[in-house]
Amino acid sequence: MDQQSFSREDVAALGSANEVCFVVHNKVYNVQAYLNDHPGGAKILREVAGADATAAFEDVGHSDDAREVLEKFCIGKVTEGEEVLIKERSKFVSKPLMTAMSNGSGWKPVWIVISISQSFATTMLMIASALLAARIMWPGQVSLSSLSMAISSMSGFWKGTILSMSGSGALFLSIVYQFSKTIVMTKGFRAYPPVMRVSKALVGPTKQVAATIDPKKPTVASAFVPVQLVNRTQIAANSYNFTIRTVDPDHTLCVPAGQHVQLRIKNGSESIVRSYTPVSSVVDGRKTNTLELAIKTYARGVMSSSLLALPTGGVLECRGPLGYYKNYHRFLCEKLGVIAGGSGITPIYALIKSVVIDENDSTAITLLYAESDQDSTMLLAELNDLARRFPKKLSVHYFWSTVVANDKGPDHQARAMTEMNDQGCQQKGSVNVHQGRLTTENLQQLLPPVEAASKYLVCGSDGFASHMVRGLTMMGTSKPKSVPHPTDQVFVF
């Protein structure tokens, strides 16, 4: 049956009529019925309603499972003539050399004859080119007869040397040519969008990145692979550090700072997928198949309570790296204002750590971190340590909204605040504690001023992130983009 055709205008009209329809790879999808089931949330699908969502869909690195589900919502295709060129990365597919040479039917004498003739033709071509070049350089002095006289006056040694050099050169070219036939380029390079590469001198901590990426080992970006829980340690009230390791040591988990992985567990007949940002990432690059995750657990949380119940050695599945925050590099900005709420600290922490320990990165970071209280604050000791070691590069402001009376005494948090503030003052205000909620006024007072050299990152629950973005736009920043990029002025994780 022929598929229904939609013009791009039709799709936009459907989008504005509150139907969540969009285009992916020149096909039209209506995902209204999928909104509440989408693991990436309904909001992101609504944001691309009426538009071409191909780039957004591909940037996430959706799994094959997701692509299968996508097809269930296909309602038609884009009208002929309105399709857009789908920009695929150029792919090099290597064919086995022997198969390419023999065309699948073993070594043939004809191939040997072709190869020898090719070598002979190449030798002749090389001699002819040398002769032509010599005639251009010394006109009138070089001719065929002068060449044959020169050759006949040569000793046997030089004749042999020239002959063997031409022969081996021809053989080399012939082999290179045969090898080139084993590579199939599925897309012309002109179809690839122009990209300006960042100079190597500007790119982040090369040593550490190099340690994380071993091209010989497959990474687990698109397919889920089994991982084992190696260790679990409590790091704050209801928060734990989970160390996971791939069951197959050949699977690597290379997650650059700011990106995340997905964990998948079976819950009865259902598969549960949730995202988590490693706090080990680039910095601990040597552990190529081990990751550390800082996870807040919720009593009614399906994944977090399953993780809490998982015994050491228990197996679940993981894939990554995923996420839009890719390729942070030095000189992206001079001042970075970062705002984290609760477990939203994890991508921020990974990024802060990689920036401050890189001695060639002079970015100054101001972190505003909102939590309910001191005991629930994840990565508190780690952040304080970084702020004290790198006071010129990092200043941290904690905002604790509630006062907790616990067995350490009712004034325990107040004492801790005084202590941390005092120590902070000694370090020129690198650690500061504020009692109360983080407000939009605090952003104005504490974050770097809005100027070309400043960027802002936000990570937390949807409500927290929207509130903070409102505060940032009141300060004069641009709005975050629906398909974000690290170069944006405001990036929401």
Ligand SMILES: Cc1cc2nc3c(=O)[nH]c(=O)nc-3n(C[C@H](O)[C@H](O)[C@H](O)COP(=O)(O)OP(=O)(O)OC[C@H]3O[C@@H](n4cnc5c(N)ncnc54)[C@H](O)[C@@H]3O)c2cc1C
């Ligand atoms: C890109 C990305 C990276 C993430 N990285 C991390 C990370 O490094 N560490 C981490 O701990 N989490 C992280 N999260 C959140 C994580 O993916 C899960 O949403 C979280 O662990 C809850 O999952 P769950 O299955 O336990 O709860 P669910 O079953 O999804 O929720 C059940 C109930 O738990 C409670 N709950 C769930 N989430 C929250 C919340 N955020 N605030 C308050 N109550 C909540 C609510 O009562 C909710 O009704 C990340 C999320 C994203 C999208």
Ligand code: HEM
């Ligand atoms: C019908 C269309 C879509 C389907 C069926 C679909 C399906 C899925 C699935 C199954 C996942 C879980 C991870 C995976 O298995 O890949 C996922 C995650 C996600 N999707 Fe989609 N998706 C669709 C469209 C989109 C579009 C158009 C966008 C972007 C605008 C998007 C953004 C995301 C994001 C951000 C995540 C979360 C990734 C993460 O947490 O790591 N999806 N989607």
